[in-house]
Amino acid sequence: xxxxxxxxxxxxxxxxxxxxxxxxxxxxxxxxxxxxxxxxxxxxxxxxxxxxxxxxxxxxxxxxxxxxxxxxxxxxxxxxxxxxxxxxxxxxxxxxxxxxxxxxxxxxxxxxxxxxxxxxxxxxxxxxxxxxxxxxxxxxxxxxxxxxxxxxxxxx
Numbered sequence: 247x248x249x250x251x252x253x254x255x256x257x258x259x260x261x262x263x264x265x266x267x268x269x270x271x272x273x274x275x276x277x278x279x280x281x282x283x284x285x286x287x288x289x290x291x292x293x294x295x296x297x298x299x300x301x302x303x304x305x306x307x308x309x310x311x312x313x314x315x316x317x318x319x320x321x322x323x324x325x326x327x328x329x330x331x332x333x334x335x336x337x338x339x340x341x342x343x344x345x346x347x348x349x350x351x352x353x354x355x356x357x358x359x360x361x362x363x364x365x366x367x368x369x370x371x372x373x374x375x376x377x378x379x380x381x382x383x384x385x386x387x388x389x390x391x392x393x394x395x396x397x398x399x400x401x402x
Contacts, residue, residue, distance in 0.1 A: 253287045256278060256281055256283055256287060257295075260274055260277065260291055260295055260300070261295065264300035264301060265300065270332050270333075271292055271296075272332050272333045274295065275288055275292065278291055278292075303335070306342075307341060308341065310329060310342060311325050311342040311343050311346055319354055321351075321355070321382070322351075322388065323387065324386020325386060326339050352391070355392070356395060358382060359382060359395060362377070362381045362382075366381075375397075378396050378399070
């Protein structure tokens with residue numbers, strides 16, 4: 247098979263993939279590598295996908311942030327870390343995180359703390375606060391917000 251035909255087929259496969267859901271550049275690069283594309287073909291395919299707006303990293307970052315927050319109930323720190331792992335630029339990560347509604351974010355944190363409080367067996371108030379804080383921090387919520395909510399939630 248000629249290189250031009252092979253590159254054309256890879257572009258079509260990538261377009262089909264991107265039309266189904268959002269992908270970032272690093273995801274598509276990984277897919278192209280598994281399909282046996284060389285660096286030149288990868289660069290050309292990525293360029294064509296960006297030009298035709300099959301790949302839009304800001305759109306991807308917004309969708310990623312909203313989905314991870316809504317379905318996995320992740321905090322902004324964990325979402326940002328995963329987006330950084332996908333090699334998204336800092337400005338794009340910030341734009342993606344800005345799509346999360348702040349009041350919904352706080353409501354979700356309270357919901358997480360309430361649910362975890364029902365399931366945790368603590369010896370005393372100090373132990374309870376520690377367990378709630380660790381759980382919320384593990385979900386990726388900001389420490390200042392977690393401390394504020396836990397103090398309001400569990401009482402001083």
